[in-house]
Amino acid sequence: MATVLNVKGVTKTYEGGHQALKGVDLEIEEGEILALLGPNGAGKTTLISIICGIATATSGTITVGGYDHARDYRAARNLIGLVPQEINLEPFETVMNSVRFSRGLFGKPRDDARIEEILKLLSLHDKKDNRIMTLSGGMKRRVLIAKALCHDPKILFLDEPTAGVDVELRKDMWEIVARLKETGVTVILTTHYIEEAEAMADRIGVISKGEILLVEEKDALIKRLGQKELLIELDAPIDAVPEALAHYPLSVSDEGGLIYSYDAQAGHTGITGLLSDLREAGLHLADLSTRQSSLEDIFVDLVKEDAA
Amino acid sequence: MNWNAIAAIYRFEMARTFRTLVQSVISPVLSTSLYFIVFGAAIGSRIDQVEGVSYGAFIVPGLIMLTVLTQSTSNASFGIYFPKFIGTVYELLSAPISFYEIVIGYVGAAATKAFMIGMIIFVTAHFFVDLTIAHPVWMVLFLLLTCISFALLGFIIGIWAGNFEQLQLVPMLVITPLVFLGGSFYSISMLPPVWQTITLFNPVVYLISGFRWAFFGQADVALGWSVAAIVVFMAACLFTIGWIFRTGYKLRS
Structure with a gap:
């Protein structure tokens, strides 16, 4: 064009x-x-x-x-x-x-x-x-x-x-x-x-x-700037991230599930390892979904960075 | 030359005139008629002839000038100030037109309107006094040049003005007194010698004198001075407009 x-x-x-x-x-x-x-x-x-x-x-x-x-x-x-x-x-x-x-x-x-x-x-x-x-x-x-x-x-x-x-x-x-x-x-x-x-x-x-x-x-x-989140719903809700999974960037959701943040563009997302470690930690998955950050998040990040 | 743009501005401005017919045309005619009744018929009947012309007829050129000067100035200043005030000036600035084309459109419309009103008053005057015109071509030419020059001045005022008060300032505080003191209602020769000299610094004296010469074949100052005055005045306005164009004064940030 x-x-x-x-x-x-x-x-x-x-x-x-x-x-x-x-x-x-x-x-x-x-x-x-x-x-x-x-x-x-x-x-x-x-x-x-x-x-x-x-x-x-x-x-x-x-x-x-x-x-x-x-x-x-x-x-x-x-x-x-x-x-x-x-x-x-x-x-x-x-x-x-x-x-x-x-x-x-x-x-x-x-x-x-x-x-x-x-x-x-x-x-x-x-x-x-x-x-x-x-x-x-x-x-x-x-x-x-x-x-x-x-x-x-x-x-x-x-x-x-x-x-x-x-x-x-x-x-x-x-x-x-x-x-x-x-x-x-x-x-x-x-x-x-x-x-x-x-x-x-x-x-x-x-x-x-x-x-x-x-x-x-x-x-x-x-896509480039978007952080992705993997939402993990569990059979039995938990209060804290188990010790065995402490090395992953995980947080507990309001519903007692887990949220895993990762960079969708990175060669290695770490999802495969996380899923097998979850099973080993004795947690049972009920559902999985992903969430991508909106343009608004990106925009706010950019303008904040510029201000800093 | 973007002729369609000039025509668009001209038509748009003239449409405003006809939309506000009472304010634009009827009110100046009415006020002039009042002048005729008060100064021409009532007071004028007690005054002898001035320079061999009946007083009622003598004031006709001055009255036309009084209205034409005020009208051409205020029309042109309002024409360009209003778009600035309501913000539609962005269209003029972003259109493929030169500043001179904008000036021709606005000044042309304002001058046309003032010229029309001048002619209407001229016709109205015939209902009150007997008039024979000594130099009709000069009369039209003088009227036309005056309309254009003062519309140019009005355009400059419209660009300069930051509010409605400033817009009224020059027509009210400068032009009206100059016209009144410029021999609209009297001959300069009727003044004491000192005032005769002082009056010669009033540029409007030359306009009225020239215009009166076109009517009655006699003038306070020589015709050459009158023509020179109007030409110099117009040149000064054009020069100022050229400067505004080059600097974008009060138009482009």
Whole structure:
């Protein structure tokens, strides 16, 4: 797949001396969904603002579809659609007029048929003549997406698309993103909800204190960094780990079973040895299951390590 | 040149004008009519002719200027300030348009609106006084240049303003007094000599004088000065806008 966005060594230092970005490198492949995960103040919005032209970088280069985003800003920005974090809309305008305005800004001739198609994709079509101020929060967010999509961008930035949105709307948003991916749009979304990244993204980038800590395939990331646990249920519950098994990293579960922690990626997990030692210790197995740590555990570990 | 973007901004701004018709068009017309009734008919009937023109007719150019200057400034400043205030400015900054195209869109719309109001007042004036225009082409040209220049100034104010109070500050505290003291209701020659000299530092004097010359063929200052004043003023505004563009002042962090 071709690289559609290339960010190289981008830094941002504000006038007061605060360094919001410390040399960010990022490559985005065409058609993928990348979730940029990070705590508040990590630099997610600053990075997006710089790529979209709202803020200027202190140093570094950005190319969008091969165009330098400063020198060939018209060609570069034509490829980008931005859905901002805040619901910034003209309250007195109708949905249709507002979207028409956005399409015009991107230099496209008026095409109401295309706009209506987009409104249908976002289940907004029946609201097209409503004033924005009469819409619910969720609908307003859809208007923002419609405005970002109306010039047919190749890359869509969603800055915390589900911040402050109820569970049902959040699921809706995930569906919309999945539909967009089907139409070939590359999606970059920022979030601090880990489950959102897990549910939507192909790749996940973790950003903290203005630095990208890692960017990896979601599954690989969970697998690589994931600690696994083997849950051992016993016929007869126990209170403490038997002496004979003391050299294993074991703990007793609430139900009186055993929990064995191991690294799934290590060549030798030690499970075979443990199972035979259990029998020798006179313990009888009732059931076995494994549990893998969630992205949230990984994320918390990463950010903690960075802070340390 | 991204013509579609300029057209989009222009149409969007003009739509706002027509949506708020009472506030944008009817209210300036009403207040001007009141000026005509009070100064033209009531007080004016007691005043002799000024420079050979009836007082009611004499104040027409000044009244048009008073409204046009305030309207073009406040329209353009509100036009760009409002997106900043409600946050929709992100769209302008992330769109494939140059700063100059943004300026043409907003200033063009504000100037158009002010020009329209100026012409409406001109027509309204005919209901109160007899008017014959000595130099109609110059009149339109002066009005147009004034609308554009002060819309440029308004745009700068809109970028600079950090709140609604600052937005009102320049039109209220600078422009209105300058217009009142710039000979809207009197000829400079009616002032004592010291004040005549002081008044020459008021740039609006040159605008009103030039505009009045277009109406009646006579002016307080030579026409050349009037033209020079408006050209210098417009150049200063364009220079400031160029500087804002280069530095991203109050727009791009």
